[in-house]
Amino acid sequence: MTPAPPRGPEHLTLALPKGRILADAISLLSRAGLPLALPEKSRALRHEFPGVTLLELRNQDVPVYVDLGVADVGIVGKDVLIESGRAVYEPVDLRFAACHLSLIREVGATGPIGRVATKYPRSARAYLAARGIPAEVVKLSGNIELAALTGLADAVVDLVQTGSTLRANHLEEVDVLYHSSARLVVNRAALKLRRARLRPLIERLRELTAEEATGG
Ligand SMILES: Nc1ncnc2c1ncn2[C@@H]1O[C@H](COP(=O)(O)OP(=O)(O)OP(=O)(O)O)[C@@H](O)[C@H]1O
């Protein structure tokens, strides 16, 4: 693939995660005035729109691209942002992809927690350390609830939205670590260099999310 050409300060490079956030992110950014459309299904990972380059990434890579300045701006879940440990500027809570990260066990489980399985080891370790629980944390990649069902772990730390995954697997939430939703993230140097494009975008997104919160 050809390297990206040098971009003037009027150009934006945008990092979005493929997966459940992509369509809502593109819809919201379009309403905020960016000339975007959902990319056609293809193997292409970089998409050009007038004045905007869209990079299609894994969730965990969005904070990395924004923090290191390859992308000027991105959208990612607060859960992924916390887990990344990167201090990127996070000016707008976009409110969609709302869910919470919880400690989950089999219904009625009361024994000690010796091992916790999760996709969120940083968050899980911080939670356990704050409560003085000396549990081992095992990082898994998906279908985390299975670890509690199979006895791989005494508890799991995973996202809950409707609770239907918990109900379908005879699991229950024991505690909530934190609430998450999609966030706008901005590279701090880009905020200065591309101020003329980023400031109005941030303002418009603040207005749109406030309107949606009040039903406007
Ligand atoms: N059930 C859910 N309901 C609402 N929001 C969710 C739900 N599950 C995840 N999210 C939010 O959407 C984001 C993206 O979720 P998605 O399912 O696309 O990721 P994934 O495919 O599990 O991630 P990965 O890139 O690690 O494979 C999560 O980081 C979280 O912020």
Ligand SMILES: O=P(O)(O)OC[C@H]1O[C@H](OP(=O)(O)OP(=O)(O)O)[C@H](O)[C@@H]1O
């Ligand atoms: O409370 P619910 O509405 O059931 O949503 C929660 C489920 O959604 C997410 O899983 P996802 O579908 O992204 O699969 P994954 O476990 O492979 O990440 C999350 O990890 C839970 O399993």
